[in-house]
Amino acid sequence: MPFRLVVLVLLALWAVPAGAAEPVVVGVSGPLTGPSAQYGAQWKKGFDLALEAINGAQGGIDGRPLAYDFEDSQNDPRQSVAIAQKFVNDPRIIMELGDFSSPASMAASPIYQRAGLVQFGFTNSHPDFTKGGDYMWSNSISQADEMPHLASFAVKELGLKKLAVLHLNTDWGSTSAAIFVQAAKADGAEIVADEGYLPDERDFRSTLTRVRDSGPDGVILISYYADGALIARQARSTGLKQTFVAVSSVYSPKFIELGGDAVNGVYTDSTFAPTDPRPEVQQFVKAYRAKYEADPDTFSAQAYDTMNLVAALARKYGPTRKGMHDGLMQISDVPSVVYGRIKFDPQTRRVAGARSVDLLVQNGVFTVWKPHS
Amino acid sequence: MLAPWFDYTINGLVVGNIYALLAVGLALIFGVANLINFAQGSIFTVGAFVGWTCVTRLHTPLPVTLLVVALFCAALGMAIERVGLRPLQGSSRIAPLLATIGISLVLDQLVQLIFSPDPRDLPSQLPDWRIPLGGGSIGALDLLIAGVGMASAAVLYVFLRFTRLGWAVRATAQDAEAAQQMGVDVHRVNMAVFAIAGALGGVGGVLIGMYYNDIDPAMSFQATLKGVVALLIGGVANIPGAIAGSLLLGLIESYGIALFGTSYRNLFAFLMLIVILLFRPNGLFSRGGSLPPEPLTGTFIARSRPVRVPRWLLSLLVGVAALAPLTHSPYLLQTLSNALLYALLALSLTLVAGTSGVVSLGHAALLAIGGYASALLAIDLGLPVPVCVLLAGCITAALGTALVSPAFRLQGHYVAIATLAIGEIVSLVILNWTGLTRGPMGLTGIPPLGFFGIPLDSVEAVYWLSLALVVIVALLQTRLLSGHLGRAWRAIREDEIAARAYGVNPARYKAMAFAFGGFGAGISGAVTAHLYSYINHETFDATISLLALTIVILGGLGNVLGAILGSVALIGLPELFRAAAEYRMLIYGVVLLLLIRFRPQGLLGTV
Known part of the structure; x- marks a missing residue:
């Protein structure tokens, strides 16, 4: 040993x-x-x-x-x-x-x-x-914490009304997508596409063409950082210029490293940011x-x-x-x-109340997003 | 309405382009060595990381990067041929297949240890201009990848047609022994082929890595899988066909997404593959009947004298195994139970692959069917667990046989790929049929094993149950093999045409093998599901199929005891090397290679 x-x-x-x-x-x-x-x-x-x-x-x-x-x-x-x-x-x-x-x-x-x-x-x-x-x-x-927050960020703060959801077709991805869709609809948005992809997929051109043709004004990524970066890179080669909003699991330096210029302008949230004063x-x-x-x-x-x-x-x-x-x-x-x-809830044995900081990738850096700035 | 279809066509061609780079190298090696080279995907990965080192550390310009990678990977290809495959020449054709699996494991682990498992960016060294095309656009890299694919195919065509070494390659591909008698240095030819294929694979790794700007040490398996499917669509050993097949695969996937949505992409692609294999078993772009059916029989399986194990020793071994709980090591018992559950799968595979000659690369699908059947019967209908497990065995036998039956008339490697596709289809149906299987959420709360009120949840009980199942199935299988059925199965394996001439209906006997094998594998999957309490579509994935085949070849094809011994060895070894942490899979790969090197016919020999 x-x-x-x-x-x-x-x-x-x-x-x-x-x-x-x-x-x-x-x-x-x-x-x-x-x-x-x-x-x-x-x-x-x-x-x-x-x-x-x-x-x-x-x-x-x-x-x-x-x-x-x-x-x-x-x-x-x-x-x-x-x-x-x-x-x-x-x-x-x-x-x-x-x-x-x-x-x-x-x-x-x-x-x-x-x-x-x-x-x-x-x-x-x-x-x-x-x-x-x-x-x-x-x-x-808990997705029950994060997804409603992300939905209100996309719909209420960023003003996106027709959303296309791209999610990892795993237990995590499909649960997240379901909660997100429900929350976004409650916030008044319309879901025009909901596509699940396999974790080892690398080519998203046709998926993005399908998304483009559904006419969204925003694309929601329920992805990890590597596939999130791949999607963002391939989006522009399919002529997709809509706003991207991604879940917190893309929050990684690797997202920017792998995505390059293509992830500039992607909104996300995170439980913490390096600028967080706590x-x-x-x-x-x-x-x-x-x-x-x-x-x-x-x-x-x-x-x-x-x-x-x-x-x-x-x-x-x-x-x-x-x-x-x-x-x-x-x-x-x-x-x-x-x-x-x-603090745990002894009934669910989980922690509620994950914090969220809204972020925007600008010039290859995650920056804290402030409304109307 | 036409505009999106134009876009989908372009998208399909762009990704097909990428598959072509993977498929050409595989086609070349397949043509000469008649081997699906599972290490090709690893050369692709190595090439990508060598390219990364050049670009980010040495700052070489693109042509130099490509040259360095091509040379490095050509040398690697030659080394694989010389060290890993040449010593196995003449042993059997299944041993080199296993060797390429082992080499792939070792290469992937080395890359992961040297470069860490993190994905990395591989910046493109081409100018960033794009040509608008339909609603989208294509870039310089797309054109370069297409150019390299086409150019390598053209160069290979000229090489094979008009040079002396090319003639030698083709002569070797047709008949290695005859070529040798005519004075062709077969070793040199093989080495040249592996060098060219290696260089192509490496260059493919760099270009595709740049295209996605993302390389990671775990990308080999997917690369090999896509390359092999593209190759089969186009027709093996046919380089223009491989390119055409790749483009077609890209198109099929793209149209599949357009028609059914992203989650049906691979399902649609694998179904198309099965259809193509059924109607054009030599691939779409091969002249029908121009190639004799490859000799799966006889030469494919090593001739050897199986090790005879006397009956008293067997009884003693079973006795010792039954006493294993006396060690009071639940960890040991759990590992042995896992090995025994794998042994049930391996017994099933050694029967269909070793005895009846249907080499299955999708055997994990039988576990999945068994696991889901038993779990759903228990959860949704509330049947007692033992009844569920038995019913699951029967359902798996029936459903498995029905699913694989289209592949019965295929030969050799086509069977392997068809079963691989069927395995993927089963997994994807489980993922997408949310109404029945709960889709990606999987099945939770599967009741534990128990026998009408008596819980069997202690590790000793599970161990004894698994041991009893293995002993019963092994005895039954041995009995079948020594009778009329066993003779008929071996006759089909040795020479299907001769067997047919003697009035043996191959499809019917293959179905019987699958029915018996499916029962055992289904039980194994069912027991596993009740043991885990949770399964989803990833619990029984393609890597298990590959591991099962490795176990069976290592134990000796068709060898009942070999399948059990192989399972204990291949499940036990990674546990033994556990203390080596990150290095353990590397050690496992090296040990596997050594075993193949010195026992190419399997530990206990083929039967």
């Missing part, structure tokens, strides 16, 4: 001068190889950044360092269930984070539920994820830029928030499985980049 042990040992040595304290360990089940590996890599960046502060200035968990055991699932349910058995039978593990997609996470849920180990699916927005049992929790941004955001963005020489994205922010939540839970309610589970029901006021302050 060389690599993982080395990580654990290094973390332990570096954080605790005495060297005697056992680390407090959370298990992470997520993709390090395979097609979704990029998201696992973003998670790691967020985790590592949070741990630097937790184990450094904050002195760990009552003197014990916090560490994570990241097991590669390749986002594959077969491997996530094996990892689940590994974690639930490893007495060191006090809580589990992940997996990335619904099929991988929800296949492992029965195992975590039976064993009484919290499965914290911090990217799992599938509405049924937390219904798997009282050990399934999530702080992923201290937790400033601290996060500054530390992230210093460590990785890049701007953070939604995925690393979620991971960062989650590791800080783990530390707060372990400190306040004790680094045990029971402590973490019971703590989730009670905890409040944990500073969060995404939410401001985190």
Whole structure:
């Protein structure tokens, strides 16, 4: 087990001068190889950044360092269930984070539920994820929060009345699209097209021609950053000049890198922006830029928030499985980049009230959008 | 009304253009080595990243970038031929196929380790002017890609027609042994072909990367898939046909979107592929009957003496396996249960592919049908789980056989591609038939395994259940193979025409193989669904089909015990290498390559 042990040992040595304290360990089940590996890599960046502060200035968990055991699932349910058995039978593990997609996470849920180990699916927005049992929790941004906001941004603020929706044909994309469509209609807009595309598609010319011919005055992208950038680039080659409004998951430096000039003029929202004056955001963005020489994205922010939540839970309610589970029901006021302050609804086991900052890409930079400016 | 159709036509040609770059290299290798080179997509990825290094780090101008990439990827192609494929010559034709899968895995992992899994931009080095065309426009890169596609086809045509090496290539393609006897250096020819195909693949990677301004290490599989489909539409081993097939695929997809919407794009394309394969099995642009049906039989499957395992040893192994829960390691048991559920799939595939000769690349579809059937029966009709699982097996047997039956009259690689297309169609129907399958939301709340009130949710119970299922199916399959059915299946595999002459109806026997195999695979999918409690269309995807084929070839085609051993090995190995984190799939790929190198006939030999 060389690599993982080395990580654990290094973390332990570096954080605790005495060297005697056992680390407090959370298990992470997520993709390090395979097609979704990029998201696992973003998670790691967020985790590592949070741990630097937790184990450094904050002195760990009552003197014990916090560490994570990241097991590669390749986002594959077969491997996530094996990892689940590994974690639930490893007495060191006090809580589990992940997996990335619904099929991988929800296949492992029965195992975590039976064993009484919290499965914290911090990217799992599938509405049924937390219904798997009282050990399934999530702080992923709820579409029920974001989509009505995005709809009112597009319809009321930007004045778009005929909308074409392009969404990823996944559980996340189609749930988002459904909520968005409902909210936009309630705001008085007309939906002229609603197209779902597969995650590995790269050619959107014909889709965009179809969108163009439906005569929208605005195009809504329910996409991740890579496919969002592809769509924006190909839009101009099909003669589509309408306003684009995209969901917060495109908020990533990669969106601008991959999209180039074509993403200038795209509106989006985000749970945070580097210009956000809140201290937790400033601290996060500054530390992230210093460590990785890049701007953070939604995925690393979620991971960062989650590791800080783990530390707060372990400190306040004790680094045990029971402590973490019971703590989730009670905890409040944990500073969060995404939410401001985190508090869970014990019924849904989710967090409500994700914040939103409206943004506009201008000259290759996400800038905060102010009405009538 | 005509204006949009003009736009859709242009859109189709633009993307078809891109597929052409992928398909030409595949066509060339297919023509000579009679091999679907799964590593071609990885060369494409490597080319893109080498190009990225040139453009962003060395700031080379476009012609130099393309030259560097072409040389690098030509060398890579030659290395693949020399190190990965030549040692396997004469063993069988299925072993090189597996080798290209292994090489592809290793190359993709290397790119991911060197460049990180993040997508990157690959800035175009061409001026940014655009020509308005209909409602849209095309740019300089579109023209360059078309030019490179056409030019490479023209150059290849001249090369194959008018040069000595080209003649040698064609002679080797027709009959390698005869060519060798006539003094053709077959190794040199193969190397030349892989070098040209590699260079084409690499240049394609750079140009397509620039077109999308987006390259990432996980793009190989899709590239290979699209290239292979385009190739099949045009007719394999036919370079102008590959280009025409690519353009046609682009058009089919574009019109599919125009008519039915974006989510039906691939569904429409794969259905068209099946139709084309049925009516023009040699591809649209091949002269009918000009090529003899490729010899799937005999040479395709390695001749070898299967390893005989004495009965007492088998009983002992089953006994030891049954005692595995004594280790008190739920993680081990879960991994073994996964392996056993894969073994059920592999038993099914080894029967249809190894014994009856229908090499299926879409076998995961059977898992999906079984999983969805059982889950829907349990959720919507509230039937007891054991009844659901059994019914799911029967439904899968019937539905699977019906779906694959059009492919029964196809030969060799065409069967593989047809089944691949059928597999994709099943997955896309599940995604789009929202009323029945809940579409992308998947099925939640699938009841756990249980036997009339007694829950079977402990890891030991699931393990014993899987073990029992595998033992029962394996015994049944062994029994079938030793009787009349087994002889008939092997006769069809060895020589379909001779079998027919003896009064054996191949389609009927292939259907029987699929019915039996479908039952086992359906049960496996059903058990998996109840185990996971949640499935969606991605739970059983195309990579599982590929893994199942890898397991079956590794175990030895047609070999019942080999299928089980192969599953335990290929599911167990990645778990064993878990401590290596990011490196584990690389190690897995290398181990896979070594196994093929030293046991090309499979661990236990073909039967």
